[in-house]
Amino acid sequence: MTFILASACLMSYGQNFTNKGREFWVGYGHNTLFYSGNTQEMVLYLSAEQTANVKVSISNTTWVRNYTIAPGQVVVSDLIPKSGAEDCRLVGEGISQKNIHIESDVAIVAYAHVYGDYSSGATMLLPVETYGYTYASCNTGQSYDADSHSWFYVVAAENNTRVRVKPSLETASNVQRNQEFEVALNKGEILNVMGATTSAGIGNDMSGTTILSVAGADGKCHPISVFSGSSRTVICPSGAGLPSGDFIMQQIFPATAWGARYLAGITANTDNINIPGVNRFRVYVRDKLTNVYANGTKLNSMDQYGYFYDFDANTPQYITADKPIMVAQLIVSQEGCNTSASSYNDPEMIYLSPMEQAINNVSFYSAEKEHIQANYVMLTIHENGISSLSIDGSIPGPLTSTDLTLDCPGLPGYKVVVRRFPATGMQHTVRSDSAFNAIAYGLGDHESYGYNAGSYVNNLTYIAEIKNDSSSTPNTYTCPQTPFSITIKTLYTATGIIWGYGTLPGFSPNGNINYSNPVPDGTEVINGKTYNVYKQPLPALAPSTGTYYVPVTIVSPSIDNCTNSEKLVIEVKVLPGPTADFTFVPDCATKTTSFTASSSDPLIDKWRWEFGDKTLDNVMKPDKVYVAGGPYTVNMYAFRSSDGCAGMATKTVNIPGMPKVAFDQPAVVCMPNGTSNFVNKTTVPGVFTGTLQYAWDFGDGGNAADKSPTHYYAARGSYPVKLTVTTDQGCSDFITTTVSAFADRPVAGIGITNTEQCAGTAFSFSDKSIYPGTATGAQYKWTFGDITSGTAANPAKTYKQPGTYTVTMAVISSEGCISDTASTVVKVYPVPVVDAGPDMITEPGKPVLLQATVTPATAAISWSPATNLSGAGQLQPMASPLETTRYYITATGDKGCKGTDSMLLKVFKELKVPNAFTPNGDGKNDTWRIPGLEDYKNATVQVFNRWGQIVFKSTGYSNPWRGDINGTPLPTGAYYYVIQPKEGGYGTISGSVLIVR
Missing domain, CATH: 2.60.40.10 (Immunoglobulins)
Known part of the structure; x- marks a missing residue:
């Protein structure tokens, strides 16, 4: 849902849409004359301020008419078809695909008028850009005949439109009160709904029926338009005579355009401008808790369902409320409300514009149909606007035969101005430098028509306010590079606001400002309504002069559309700001650079400096010390307090870098010769691409120009060492330290x-x-x-x-x-390399040659133990031990360096396998022990029963067999074994063993 907010006022409502536009839709509303000869006629009045080419068509038919309108002129259209294939009358409830479509190449104003057989009704038409999403039907009481109904119809201007209707009372098609239903519509289609007839000539008043645009087949809500009216009805049926009835039709303002302040005069009841009649005012509310006042008196007489208040008056009325309302001014029946039979009246309903929608320039058409004897324009305006007010180019007088000016007792300072026109069809224009509200109407014997003469149709639930940050009050414009903010004031509690600066090239910030779950900055009561105030969290800057449109999205669960959000397009005018310039005298970093602001505008009284290093100042002539050298972009803003606008100057200031002198000295100077190494740690903060010069003074008369020199002190002492560093731009600094730590x-x-x-x-x-x-x-x-x-x-x-x-x-x-x-x-002397040879196997007492080697061969040899050796001093003696023995060889070389090694000579004994054992648990011969077999580590033992089944097996024989199988004792008997020692020359040993229990 998009609205354009203009910044022409300090506070701007809505989008500054008016009844002027290039596209309109209107239906041929239900009329009781459909059933009595079809004598009614419908025409359109089309007016333009510049040459306009207009096409009028009836959707889904071939009926098309083209018109060219000269500037300042009115064209009355051909009669709208009421029969045949182009018949677009709404003769019953339901969907109609025949709708009247008006299209123009430039903005025009349009009115629709239905007349015939002493019946007349007219309405101002609203262009499609004013269409909304939420409406309440605003009707009158229904009383005439069985063919007459209180009705409303919904117009779809876009495909995939879907509407939800909640009738306030039973409809003609028996939809009950508060029984919601939904209908899908495409572009050009109409949904017509009529109230049920409850008794002879009496029907349901459909006031208060709600019509909402909901998500269509494309998932979007589409704007709609709603018209309300009556086939024919009596208004204020009292008095001695038979009150007259008339056809009524009016296009309704969307709920967002409802206001809180209305000012109305009283229509005449004859062709004498000075004789006021009686009007009925109907005040429609969306919230039954709304407090409504007329000329300061609180209204208490609400209808039984809480939709509206009715009251009659014959003096101007100032109607206010604490929540949005809509007001209809009703011309009553002739002889109704106890009026004279000779008065000129007939029922008419005119929707008034709230004072918030006042306009300062309208053009409208006065009709001569049907049997009109006097035409009027009646407007309400502040007394300061009277001097500039012109009606058809002339200033109205206070009281003449055609002009009347009255005070408004409920609102001092405002006037009601009336002018009577001839009873002929003609164009009229009203202008003033002050805003006003106006209605146009015509009267005749048992005849009338009337409509709103022109209005803004803004969204009054939101107010946008532009303020330059340096201004103490809101502004109508900003200037380039002037920080400004857009404050949003809304009747709703927002859950999110997005200021869409990201869509505007050159603006700062260069992205959107997202404000989630915003907390109101306060509330303001404006025109009797309480608004929540949301200030823009960050200021914005416009890049150049021009007119820009800032999209602002507001999210609130109270907003009546599919997304619970509104898109406002805020018009921001950017005018030239003051000129600004500055001069500066640069110095090295850490020194003072002086700036001076200048401007040709004598109203400049504030300054803002941005020095490019995140520091600021606000005096005219600041002194600035940069801590580091480099180029800095300096921005200077010069502000006018009168409007907060700023002139801006930007310059690049090149600050020469100042050396930051530092060096490391020796922690101690070691004597003699006092060598001292100095390491230069000098830097130049900031951007520096130049060269440095170094001057060292070592305090003992010695000097150097190297970056990191070495100096030699001849004697102990305390020496001041000074390093001076100078840039090629002439910036110089130094540091002095003391060398006093000496040691031998x-x-x-x-x-x-x-x-x-x-x-x-x-x-x-x-x-x-x-x-x-x-x-x-x-x-x-x-x-x-x-x-x-x-x-x-x-x-x-x-x-x-x-x-x-x-x-x-x-x-x-x-x-x-x-x-x-x-x-x-x-x-270091070598150690002999000794190898005792491989481990060997033999039988007891059988000689074996030991195979040792030694390098060098001159080394002395010694074996141990010497027992059973042929010679302990031989390199390779014969050994014949009776038991397994480890022999050690030691070789002694130069300087007594010894090398040693060893070998194992294993002696295997003869295996004697027992042929029986007694595993009876008495501790004697309980296992089959085979002496010597434990030396054969890789031996395998297998025992079989007489059927050839293995009952025992092992590799190695460290755990002798106990005469069992898996822990279960075997019976007494013979068992057969196979033993494979795998060493010592033995082959397979087999035999039998007897278990005795």
Whole structure:
């Protein structure tokens, strides 16, 4: 649902749509004359301010008429068909596919008029852009004859429209009160609903019926239009005579266009402008708890269902409410409401515009049909607008034969202005520099017509307000680069608001502002209604002059459409702002840069500086210290307090970088020779691509220009060291520190007990350094000549390879001074390589040759134990042990370096397998023990019963058989075994064993 809000006022309602447009729809409403000769006629009055080409057609027929309207003129259309294939009359309830469609190439105003046989009714037509989603039917009481009904019809301007109707009373098709029903419509179709007839000539008043547009087949809600009226009815049937009846039709304002303040004069009842008649006012409410007042007096006489109030008056009325209402002004029946039989009256219903929808320029048509004897325009306007008011180019007088000006007793300062026109069909124009509300009507003997002469049709549930941030009051415009905000005021409690700046190129912010579950910034009572106020959370900036349209989406569960949301398009006018400029005198970073603002506008009285480093100022001549060099984009805004508009100047300010001087000095200077390494840590904060110059002063007369120099102090002392750094842009800074920590170097010394060792034997080194103080806290750096190193004071080192190695050591004292390097040489001798030969197997006492090897061959040999050896000093002696024995060989080489190895000589004994055992649990021979078999680790044993079934098996025989099978004792008897020792020359051993129990 989209509305355009104009910023022409500080607070702008709705979308500034009026009754002027380029597309209209209207139906041929039900008329009692359909049944008495079909004598009624329907025409359209089409008026334009510029040349207009207009097409009038009847949907789903071939009937088309084209008209060209000259500027300031009115065209009366051909008679609308009432019979044949083009007949578009609404003769009964239901859907009609024949609807009157008006299309123009430029904006026009349009009215529909039905007349005939002393019957007349007319309505102002509203263009499709004013259509809404929620309506309440606004009718009159129904009293005439059996062919007359209170009715309303719904017009679909788009395909896939779906409407939900909740009748206030029973319809002619027997739909009961409050029984909802839905109907699908396509473009150009009409749903016609008529009230039921309850007794002779009396019918149900369909006022209060609600009509909602709901989601159609495409899932969308589509805007609709609703007309209300009567086939013919009497209004205010009282008095001595028979009151007259008449046909009524009016296009209803959507619920969003209802207001809270209405001002109305009283229609005349003759052709004498100075003789007021009696009008009935019907005030429609959507909420029965609405408080309604007429000239300050609270209305209490509501209809039984809570849809409306009725009251009669013969003086101007100021009607107000605390919630939105709609007001109809009714011209009563001739001789109705106790009026004279000679008065000019006939029933008519005119929907009034609220004062919030007032307009300052209308054009309308005064008709001569049917039997009209006097035409009128009646408007309400503030007295300040009287001087600029013109009706057909002339200023109305206070009281003449054609003009009348009256006070409004309920609203001081406002006037009712009436002008009578001839009873001929003609175009009229009313203008003023102040807004007004107007109705046009005509009277005759038992005859009348009337309609709203022109109106805004804005959504009054929302108000948009534009305010420049530097302005103390709302504004009608903003200026480029001026921070502004759009405040939304709504009758509803919003659950979300989106300001759609993301759709506008060049705007800041460059995305939408989403405000979820917003908390109102307060409430305001405006024209008697309480609005929730929602301020834009962040300001916006427009890029240049022009007119922009900012989409704003408001979400609320109280909004009557499919999405419970409204889209407002806020018109933002951006006018040229004041000029602005500034000058500046740049200096190095950390120094003061001076700025001065200037403008040709003498009303400039506020400034805002954005220095490009996230710092701000608000004086005319600020001094700024940049902490880092680089280019900075500086924005300066110069504001006028009168409207909050800003001029903006942007410049790039190049600030030379200032060196941030720093260096690392030695923690201690070690003597003698006082070597001091200085490491330059200078930086230039910000953007810097230039070069730096360095000037060192070491405090002892020495100087340097290197970045990170080395200096040598000849003597202890306290020396101020100063580093000065200068950029190629002339920015210079320095730092001074003191070098005063001096210490003597230690003298390294290595201690060792033995400089010669066999490979694999550790050398023991010790610290024998001389310290200026103590060795506590000293650090050590050892190298051992074989790529290994150490840090212990007294390390041990084992070499695997023979050779000569140079060992070095340097010591760092606890003060941090490192000594010169001490060194010593050690020699590592080889160890003989010994192989005792393979493990072997033999029988007891049987000689076996041991197969040892030794390198070098000159090494001395020694075997142990020497028992059962042919020679303990031989390299490969003969061995004949009776038991398994492990023999060790030792070879001794140069410097007594020894190598050793061993071998196992395994002696296998003869296996003697027992042929019986007694597994009876007496502790004697309970297992089948085979002496010596435990030495045969890989031996396999299998035992079978006499049927060849295995009852026992094992690999190795560490757990002798107990005469069972899986834990169950076997019976006494002979069993057969197969043993495979797999070592010692034995083959398979087999036989039998007897279990005796």
